[in-house]
């Protein structure tokens with residue numbers, strides 16, 4: 127990992143633009159600001175083009191001889207296929223409303239991290255090859271040749287966009303920078319310019335069913351291990367159904383929940399909840415990944431990886447699907463699954479077996495988000511909860527970009543949190559809900575080699591957490607995304623020490639009074655269940 131500056135040094139951000147014009151300012155691949163290239167073996171697993179050893183900091187990227195033709199042909203195909211992309215190439219009026227809305231621009235001061243200029247990296251090439259004015263006027267018309275330096279610039283900046291869509295909220299034309307970034311990355315992928323932290327999880331998922339490459343026995347071992355821990359804390363042995371044919375519900379969550387703290391505590395939370403309500407459900411070792419790193423690479427790869435969820439639902443003969451706390455999984459499901467791999471007309475419209483609530487919003491996808499499911503249980507008094515068990519915690523909530531901005535899941539997680547803990551504090555309004563700031567590590571950028579850029583990109587999020595830490599003594603940052611649970615941890619350690627990260631269902635499980643449980647003395651992390659001195663209600 128590259129050496130990273132101290133927080134007070136990193137906040138010395140230079141917002142003065144370079145003296146050279148943007149087209150004449152080449153990128154510098156400084157350690158800490160870019161991600162390692164994809165390993166050839168991972169590209170081969172996925173049958174992706176041009177597997178080779180290379181790094182973005184190399185002068186020679188070992189591109190195919192006809193790389194330019196490949197990219198321009200790919201550009202043309204996508205202009206024809208995606209009407210939104212063609213529109214986004216044409217309609218920006220350069221009003222600048224988006225310019226200061228990107229967390230990477232705020233944290234780095236680099237003008238090419240302004241969404242308007244990031245899009246211009248593609249638009250300038252679009253004009254040169256696909257518009258008459260660009261072909262005639264060239265640079266004067268904002269057009270430029272596609273060169274290796276331009277390709278390098280694409281790589282640098284499209285892997286410094288987390289496709290969070292915050293900028294699109296402020297664009298009067300609704301230009302969605304995330305879609306532009308996705309196409310930019312697709313074009314780079316056509317000539318084998320991709321990053322390992324995306325391609326390796328995707329390859330693992332393709333081979334074994336999940337990003338971490340966990341084999342079925344490893345998944346079973348982890349779940350059994352959680353069951354042991356739950357028994358230790360509560361005296362109750364939970365059952366963990368795996369690959370159970372004929373179960374009513376298939377449960378799918380990101381594999382990060384099985385493997386890395388604090389996701390593991392969230393996973394224990396699911397197990398306890400499902401046991402308590404006697405849910406007829408099953409885990410799957412084949413559809414053992416809710417997340418979809420294909421989204422960060424190409425539409426085609428996203429579709430391939432997503433297909434296994436419906437395939438498994440069909441094989442197991444379930445009625446509908448319940449999904450865990452994950453961010454981009456919900457973007458894929460909510461916005462793409464139905465048209466890419468659906469319609470899932472072999473499944474039933476989801477109905478809660480406990481409350482009878484019909485989840486009409488999931489009529490098409492047949493997949494319900496766990497915070498909707500749990501909020502409905504609480505609303506119908508199906509759970510015995512003691513929120514004072516979470517009194518050690520002063521909680522704030524990070525709206526993960528995908529479930530929040532992309533799907534409008536604002537109220538359900540807040541409703542659940544307020545029912546299971548007594549001390550909840552919102553961050554400032556322009557940093558939450560639709561305007562939420564990204565963690566800085568989404569869209570496949572949550573790796574360690576680009577830590578400086580992650581800390582820069584996560585600065586606005588961290589700053590808002592620091593505000594509630596100083597004002598209210600907040601010590602827990604809740605979220606409903608596995609990537610966030612991983613990346614926010616480093617962000618808090620760097621910018622806001624003293625704030626730990628949690629999933630919502632970890633707090634649900636702490637508060638859950640299970641039938642027949644022994645006297646609970648610790649929470650899921652083994653910390654004593656006791657009130658924090660001087661705590662007060664909000």
Ligand code: SF4
Pocket residue numbers: 217218219220221222223224225241242296297298299300301
């Ligand atoms: S807000 Fe929209 S129209 Fe205005 S500069 Fe940004 S992308 Fe272009």
Ligand code: SF4
Pocket residue numbers: 227228229230239240241244286287288289290291292293294303304307564
């Ligand atoms: S989508 Fe997010 S990361 Fe990308 S340019 Fe917009 S605000 Fe920045």
